[in-house]
Amino acid sequence: MAATRPSNPLALAVLVLLWERPMHPYEMSSTLRERRKEDSIKLNYGSLYSVVESLQKRGLIEAAETVREGRRPERTIYAITEIGAQIMVDWMVELLSTPKKEFTQFEAALSLAGALPPEQVTELLAQRLRNLHFHQTAADAILAEAAAVRMPRLFMIEAEFSQALLKAELAFVEQLLAELRAGSLSGFAMWQRMHELRRAGVPPEEIEAKLGVEFADDLAFAQDDHALADDEGAT
Amino acid sequence: MAATRPSNPLALAVLVLLWERPMHPYEMSSTLRERRKEDSIKLNYGSLYSVVESLQKRGLIEAAETVREGRRPERTIYAITEIGAQIMVDWMVELLSTPKKEFTQFEAALSLAGALPPEQVTELLAQRLRNLHFHQTAADAILAEAAAVRMPRLFMIEAEFSQALLKAELAFVEQLLAELRAGSLSGFAMWQRMHELRRAGVPPEEIEAKLGVEFADDLAFAQDDHALADDEGAT
DNA sequence: GTTCGAATACTCGACTTCGAGTATTCGCCT
DNA sequence: AGGCGAATACTCGAAGTCGAGTATTCGAAC
Numbered sequence: 241m242a243a244t245r246p247s248n249p250l251a252l253a254v255l256v257l258l259w260e261r262p263m264h265p266y267e268m269s270s271t272l273r274e275r276r277k278e279d280s281i282k283l284n285y286g287s288l289y290s291v292v293e294s295l296q297k298r299g300l301i302e303a304a305e306t307v308r309e310g311r312r313p314e315r316t317i318y319a320i321t322e323i324g325a326q327i328m329v330d331w332m333v334e335l336l337s338t339p340k341k342e343f344t345q346f347e348a349a350l351s352l353a354g355a356l357p358p359e360q361v362t363e364l365l366a367q368r369l370r371n372l373h374f375h376q377t378a379a380d381a382i383l384a385e386a387a388a389v390r391m392p393r394l395f396m397i398e399a400e401f402s403q404a405l406l407k408a409e410l411a412f413v414e415q416l417l418a419e420l421r422a423g424s425l426s427g428f429a430m431w432q433r434m435h436e437l438r439r440a441g442v443p444p445e446e447i448e449a450k451l452g453v454e455f456a457d458d459l460a461f462a463q464d465d466h467a468l469a470d471d472e473g474a475t
Numbered sequence: 476m477a478a479t480r481p482s483n484p485l486a487l488a489v490l491v492l493l494w495e496r497p498m499h500p501y502e503m504s505s506t507l508r509e510r511r512k513e514d515s516i517k518l519n520y521g522s523l524y525s526v527v528e529s530l531q532k533r534g535l536i537e538a539a540e541t542v543r544e545g546r547r548p549e550r551t552i553y554a555i556t557e558i559g560a561q562i563m564v565d566w567m568v569e570l571l572s573t574p575k576k577e578f579t580q581f582e583a584a585l586s587l588a589g590a591l592p593p594e595q596v597t598e599l600l601a602q603r604l605r606n607l608h609f610h611q612t613a614a615d616a617i618l619a620e621a622a623a624v625r626m627p628r629l630f631m632i633e634a635e636f637s638q639a640l641l642k643a644e645l646a647f648v649e650q651l652l653a654e655l656r657a658g659s660l661s662g663f664a665m666w667q668r669m670h671e672l673r674r675a676g677v678p679p680e681e682i683e684a685k686l687g688v689e690f691a692d693d694l695a696f697a698q699d700d701h702a703l704a705d706d707e708g709a710t
Numbered sequence: 711g712t713t714c715g716a717a718t719a720c721t722c723g724a725c726t727t728c729g730a731g732t733a734t735t736c737g738c739c740t
Numbered sequence: 741a742g743g744c745g746a747a748t749a750c751t752c753g754a755a756g757t758c759g760a761g762t763a764t765t766c767g768a769a770c
Contacts, residue, residue: 246756248757249580249584253587256587256590261680266718277586277587279576280586281578281583281586281587282578285720285759286720287758287759289720289721329591332584332587332591332599333591335580335581335583336585336588336591336596336600337603338602338603338606339610339644340580340581343484343516343517344577345484345570345577346570347633348488348570348633349567349571350515351512351516352488352512353567353632354629355491355563356567356568364571368573371573371574389695390695390696391697392662392665393660393662394660394661394666397586397588398586401644402582404644404646404647405640407643408640412639416632426628427630430629431629445496458627460625461621481726482725483726501750519727519729521726521727521730522727522729523750524749524750524751525726526726526727529725550748550749711770713768713769713770714769715766715767716766716767717764717766718763718764719763720762721760721762722760723758724757725756725757726758727757728754728755732751733751734747734749735746736746736747736748737744738743738746740741740743
C-alpha cells in the first residue's frame, strides 16, 4: 500500500504545522490565521477536520494525547508520523518543482466571453480593472506594513508572488481593454455581427451560414487543415 | 426561489454552448475540445454529466428531444431555458467584472516552503524554472500556429492571458532564485539555522527559544504591536 | 454579579468532484 | 469476413468540499 495523501493543500499545511510541533486542530487554524496563511491556503473548518481525519486514517499523523484545559471541551492533540514527514517532503518537492495547470474562473470566463456582446465585455473589463487597482492598493498596504515592522520578507514571500500575478493580470486587462476600445482585436467585427444577428432573432444555423459568408477570411483557418498543409508544401 | 447555479465553471460552458444551439452532452465535450477550451476549463466526463443534471433540476436547461443516430445509444439533446440564459449572463458579468481570490497550489507551497531547508528549496525552484521555460516554449508554439493559420486572436484570448501569467511567474521565480542564491532574502539566515538545529535533533521548544535569542531583530515584529505603535507615537 | 460579545471548538449533511471503468459502434485494413 | 483500434457515450461510487449552525466559555464592562 503506497502511502497516499489527501488532495487538499490544507492537508499539506497540517503536515507542516505538525512537523513544527504537535497541535490540536483548532490551534492549527488559529496559527494559520496568525501567520496570514489563510490568504494563500483556503481554510475552512469543515475541510480542516475532515482533512485531519483523512490524514490520520492514512497513518500520516496520529493522536498524541487528549487534554482538557479549564472547562473547555476535550481536544485531541495530533503529531506527525515518520511516514507523514516523508510524504510532506515529497509533496512539497512536487508542488515547488513541477508547475501544474491551475484553472482560474477568470480564464474560463474569458474563454467564453464571446457569449456577451463586445460592448458589454468592454464595460465589464473596465469595471474589473478598477477593482484590480483597488485590490492592488490593499495588497501594497499590507506589504508596506510588514516592511514597516521589519518582518523578514521570507514570511510573506507568497504575498509577493500573489502580487506579481495581480500586476500581470492588471497589465493584461489594460492592454486587452485598449484593443477592444480600438476595435483592433482580430475577430472583433464578426463578434459584433453575430450579436447583431442574434438580437434580430435570426436562428443559429442561419447565423452560422451568414457569418461563414461575410467573414470567410476570419473563419478560413477552420475549414481544412489538410488543404492548408498541402498548399504550404506546394508553394 | 431565487434561481441558483452550480459552482463548477463547466456549467457556465454548458450554458454558453446551449445558448449557441441545442446539443447533447457528448457533443458539448467534443465541441469544447475542438475549440481548445479544455485548456481553460477543466473538463471531465463525470462532472459534465452531473453538471448537466444539476442545471436541468434548476430549470436552467431542459431536454428538448432524444434521438438515436444509427444504432448508437439514445442521446438527450438539451436546450437552454430563458432563466438559464439570464443566469448565464449574470454569471459571466460576475466573473468578468469582479476579481475573486483564486488559490493556487504553488502559492500554498511557497507559503509553507520554510519546512524544507533553503538549499533544497533553491534546487527545487531551479527545477521549476526549467519546467516553466519548457511550458512557455510549448505555449508560444501553439499561439504561433494559430497566428500562422490566421485564426482571429479573439478565439484564443484566454491562451494569451494564461501566457501572461506564465511569464509573470517565470520572472518571479527567476528573481526569487537570484535572491536565494545570493542569500539576500531577509530571514534567510534564521531559516538556515532552524534547519541546522532540527538536523541536530534539538526539540521544537528549544529551537524556538534559541532562534528567539539569536535572531531577535528578525522576530521583533511579532513581539508586541502595541509597544511599536506607541513608540512611533512617542518619537 | 451579570450580561454580552468575542473566541473556542467543533458537527453535520447536502452537494460536488473525479476519473477509472464499461459497453458499444464505426470504419479501415487485411 | 473478420479483427482491431479509435471514437462514441456514458455510469458509478468513493472521496472531498463547504459553510452555516451549535454549544460552550472566557473576559471585560457596567
